[in-house]
Amino acid sequence: QVLLVESGGGLVQAGASLRLSCAASARTFSHYAAGWFRQAPGEEREFVAAIDWSGSNTYYADSVKGRFTISRDNAENTVYLQMDSLKPEDTAVYYCAADASRLRVAVRAVEYDYWGQGTQVTVSS
Numbered sequence: 001q002v003l004l005v006e007s008g009g010g011l012v013q014a015g016a017s018l019r020l021s022c023a024a025s026a027r028t029f030s031h032y033a034a035g036w037f038r039q040a041p042g043e044e045r046e047f048v049a050a051i052d053w054s055g056s057n058t059y060y061a062d063s064v065k066g067r068f069t070i071s072r073d074n075a076e077n078t079v080y081l082q083m084d085s086l087k088p089e090d091t092a093v094y095y096c097a098a099d100a101s102r103l104r105v106a107v108r109a110v111e112y113d114y115w116g117q118g119t120q121v122t123v124s125s
Helices: 027-031
Strands: 004-007 012-014 018-024 031-037 045-052 059-062 068-073 078-081 092-099 119-124
Touching: 004 092, 018 031, 018 092, 018 119, 031 068, 031 078, 045 078, 059 068, 078 092
Parallel strands: 012 119
Antiparallel strands: 004 018, 018 078, 031 045, 031 092, 045 059, 068 078, 092 119
16 A cells, blocks of 8 residues: 655746655555646646656646656655646646556556655646
């Protein structure tokens, strides 16, 4: 079992930056791929970014490519999402997720095994 705890959300103005953190409770997290998803009110949960277990491969949704950066520190069991040039449409609850498979980097929520509780990001115009 892996417990994931997100932090770093908040209220910012358009153009600002935030860095989200996702701390995992188990050392096995360093063997898992990880992803960030977000869900706005009335919308389905959508993929934002993912990273493989080693940190060597990353994937991004087109809507955030060039603005967001996913990274990880396996020594600290933590995954990060650096969000720059934030836009009002980035407003959502952001969720961290872990995929126990080492054979893929998933972009579909159903392929992830563990989820955090979410952190709110609000971007004002």
